[in-house]
Amino acid sequence: MVATFLNAVEATRRQIISAGYILLNRWKNPLECRCQNRVRGKVVVITGATSGIGRFTAFDLARKGALVYLAGRSREAGATVVREVTQATGNRDVHFLPLDLTEFSSIVTFVQEFLRCEEKLDVLVNNAAVFHHPPKQTQHNLEIVFQTNYLGVFLLSSLLLDTLRHTPNSQLIFVSSEAHRLVSLKDVETFDPREAVHAENFDDHIKLYGISKLALRIFAQFVAESFPGILVTEVNPGNVWTPIYRHAWLSWRDMLKRLLCSLLMQDVQEGAQPLIHALNSSSLQSGIYLSDILQAEGRPGYDPAVTQRLLAASVELTGKYLDGTPKEIYNFI
Ligand SMILES: NC(=O)c1ccc[n+]([C@@H]2O[C@H](COP(=O)([O-])OP(=O)(O)OC[C@H]3O[C@@H](n4cnc5c(N)ncnc54)[C@H](OP(=O)(O)O)[C@@H]3O)[C@@H](O)[C@H]2O)c1
Secondary structure, eight states: HHHHHHHHHHHHHHHHHHHHHHHOOOOOHOOOOOOOOOTEEEEEEEESTHHHHHHHHHHHHHHHTOOOEEEESHHHHHHHHHHHHOOOOOOOOOEEEOOTTTTTTHHHHHHHHHHOOOOOOEEEEEEEEEEEOOOOOOTTTTTTHHHIHHHHHHHHHHHHHHHTSSSSOEEHHHHHOOOGGSSEEEEHHHOOTTTTTOOOOOHHHHHHHHHHHHHHHHHHHHHHHHHHHHHHEEOOOOOSSSSSGSSSSSSSGHHHHHHHHHSSBBBHHHHHHHHHHHHHHHHTTTTEEESSSSOOEEEOOOOOHHHHHHHHHHHHHHHTEEEEEGGGGGGTT
């Protein structure tokens, strides 16, 4: 009885702290990017463009005259977004190409299709991700959050690196998350995506997500250091009420939290501003992490030995599924 009461008090305390944190972030991040348009005429690929921040950014890119490739796993949702974007902006250079980050062959096919249409790539926006996903191993027997948010992005970016390298002033953007600060390099090193993870509560899910986003940061920093010719930018949208939370806080005990989040979190327009700023600002240095349009953090300088071990494991986990795809795509590691 006493234990139940104390648990309820603890749960309420945590909900209040979380709500305070979300509110604080919202006040800290009220700014809108007013940079001059720097995307007109650029070829931009944006993943996860069928929903949330990616979808909002696709409208902004099209309005500014970019040639946009929307990448997503649902053809139907993709066709709808293309139609909506074209109608709203008048830009007819908006296309959809299917991409499922949980399927390595789909990533290879996406890149082949894209390269059949375009010779250059000015900007690749790695935006797609999942959070709080019901526990699942993909068809490659890899943990789904880690594969979607990191391994799939690692493969997609590796396949497109050569094209980015040969496009003058190209940019590679990774949409990150503050959740990466909740885990350590050791967590990333000891995580084995081949083992099923039974995430049971919010803390388990945020740890899993944090590991995938820290791995992504390590890769982003490696690319920034290895390829000075590509502008690498990491972006943190803040807390944004989007379908990414579709599986979170569904139990009756979490209903208050869900309600507060839906009311207090930023909307997509606000949450997309750091990404829109990354796309349009003329004063970014490679390797920075943008939390809002005023705050840019310098390079974190991860341990090179950890980076090498992560990259070697990533090559091993993705490479063996690349039937017929030249392994030279990994020569840069
Ligand atoms: N919202 C936040 O509070 C928040 C905070 C920090 C960071 N972020 C980051 O912001 C980015 C955008 O998230 P969001 O909030 O806009 O979420 P969202 O609305 O759920 O959008 C995520 C997109 O990723 C796509 N996606 C998921 N799994 C995929 C797969 N296997 N293959 C290809 N595409 C896949 C989704 O496609 P479907 O439409 O088919 O599901 C969707 O278009 C993510 O990187 C996220 O980690 C968000």
